[in-house]
Amino acid sequence: FNHQLQRTEKLKFVSELAASIAHEVRNPLQVTRGFLQLISSSSDQTNKNHFSMAIDELDRASLIITDFLTFAKPELDTVVEIDIKQELNTVETIMSPLASISGAVFKIQLPDGLIIVGNPSKFKQAFMNLIKNSIEALKENGVIEIDAEKETDWVLIRIADNGEGMNPEQIARLGEPYFSTKSKGTGLGLMVTYRLIEIMDGSLEFRSEKGKGTEALIRFPLVRSN
Numbered sequence: 001f002n003h004q005l006q007r008t009e010k011l012k013f014v015s016e017l018a019a020s021i022a023h024e025v026r027n028p029l030q031v032t033r034g035f036l037q038l039i040s041s042s043s044d045q046t047n048k049n050h051f052s053m054a055i056d057e058l059d060r061a062s063l064i065i066t067d068f069l070t071f072a073k074p075e076l077d078t079v080v081e082i083d084i085k086q087e088l089n090t091v092e093t094i095m096s097p098l099a100s101i102s103g104a105v106f107k108i109q110l111p112d113g114l115i116i117v118g119n120p121s122k123f124k125q126a127f128m129n130l131i132k133n134s135i136e137a138l139k140e141n142g143v144i145e146i147d148a149e150k151e152t153d154w155v156l157i158r159i160a161d162n163g164e165g166m167n168p169e170q171i172a173r174l175g176e177p178y179f180s181t182k183s184k185g186t187g188l189g190l191m192v193t194y195r196l197i198e199i200m201d202g203s204l205e206f207r208s209e210k211g212k213g214t215e216a217l218i219r220f221p222l223v224r225s226n
């Protein structure tokens, strides 16, 4: 038992360390990207190709941080009460720029006063990953619905999109590390998301139909509703 405890402590230490490193690494990556773009604009075609490859690799590193550790802050392992409406509205604000680039609209319907317990950073990270996937799956006239309701002792949150959808084989592989159908995907987003929701005693389930869209259903134990 003692051995197990030590192992858990070590894991916690490593993941906290990873989170803080990710935060520190993000800024220099962005600065480097800016300079590469600047130099690239005044260089010949061969060099432009090389710069473009370098920038793609930097973007890949940034993507991994985004899927994994955007909101992971080492000091924020604390568990507090989370107001579903308030927190999901924040996530929507964060995701709005990305959504509008794809011409997507959000349709949000969230009741007041549904309270769960968990870590707000982890909560935001999980929903950011889900909404990012929805945005990336959209075609034209993209709509993303975000709603929540009380389901006896649970809160049911639904993230639905009218994007490309998935076939049963794809659905079965969700959450598997490195499973991605995107040319620039990390295949880490859902692995992290499943884990984060589990840590908060929640569950995540997908319904999807190829060509029609996808629904992510997330359930958390309800602490109280005001």
Ligand code: ADP
Binding pocket: 129, 133, 134, 137, 161, 163, 164, 165, 166, 170, 174, 175, 179, 180, 181, 182, 184, 185, 186, 187, 188, 189, 190, 191, 213, 214
């Ligand atoms: P990534 O987004 O980097 O590909 P994820 O773990 O976030 O990795 O997602 C894994 C795969 O699951 C995606 O590549 C995609 O094929 C599929 N997927 C996830 N969410 C959706 C969605 N809303 N609509 C369609 N496909 C999805």
Ligand code: MG
Binding pocket: 067, 129, 132, 133, 189, 190
């Ligand atoms: Mg993703």
